[in-house]
Amino acid sequence: MAATDVIPPSEDAKLNMTPMIDITFLLVVFFMLTIDLSTKEYIPVELPYATEGVEDKEDPNTIVPRFIVNLTREGKIIFRGQEFDLASADPGIQDDNIQALKTALRQVHNEGGGTALLREPDGASKVPVMIHADWGAKWKYVQWIMQACADPQIKIYKLHFAVKKPPTEDGN
């Protein structure tokens, strides 16, 4: 390397950094505000199509974010980072995993000690469960999730099924 390659920095050629930093900070703030960390809970699956699906808007009266239960095509439940495999050939293991899911649901529901706020007077939960299941998942697994939600110790009766808007020929 020859020393002559280095161009000596000229004193006066200094960029004014201030506007760039302003813009950059604005960008940071924009991304911080728009980021929705709850979408991280969704595992990529192929959702079923349904024409009657309603737009998935957040309920303004919501107290805590709904619980998202993912179900893959192979029959694996992913809930709050925990995995519960339902595809075992042994009904005993399948049952263990459903009991574990129930425990996890109960724990999450009791988190923060705000239990009384999250329940109707009759004990039913106000928090919905979003079943985010692959179209090819076996229906019985979905039914087991529904049964787990309706467990007398959990009492979640509000369910949302994640669906996709069907593709149409006319592009609507």
Next chain:
Amino acid sequence: MAVKLPEVEESELNMTPMIDIVFQLIIFFLLSLKFKTIDRRIESMLPKDRGLAPTPSFPEDFLKVKIKVFRRDMDDTEKAYTLVKIDNDSTTFSLPMNWKGHEKETADRVAEYDGKIAAIRSIVAGKMKAHGGNPEEVKGEIVAPPPKGGAVPHGDVVQVLNIFLELGMLDVVFEGAASPLTTTERNARSAGG
């Protein structure tokens, strides 16, 4: 002893590390920005009062439309398909093994699927019309008798549910798969270790 401090020419902050960090933050937020994967949902309410009772009862003047779904050839993933039976009618519908829009389905397959769903819908609509046409007086029932019913893909059941919803029948009951173990079996299992 007096120390002579070197004279500060320009008291300027070195911006470079800060800009580095800020850019990293931008990159982090950009990468974690995930566009919404779901835009639609079907809302449903599990029955509070009757819980998971095996056979829910309906008022007598209500019409009950029962749609049974089975998976045929369920052990063979290449040949498996869903069979749909409405009430006890002799006509059955077999939905193509794969699902519209997925798995690179051919256009005629998708058309076949849609056609069968439309046929089921018109039969259900006909039954509703014969009963007076008020969807509030019709209850839908989706029966998936184990073990073959349990293997039906979730998407097929959602399509059948969608038929009921399209016709305005909001009271739909699911019937089918019991949990993998009965309470007695579960207790026996945990007692045995």
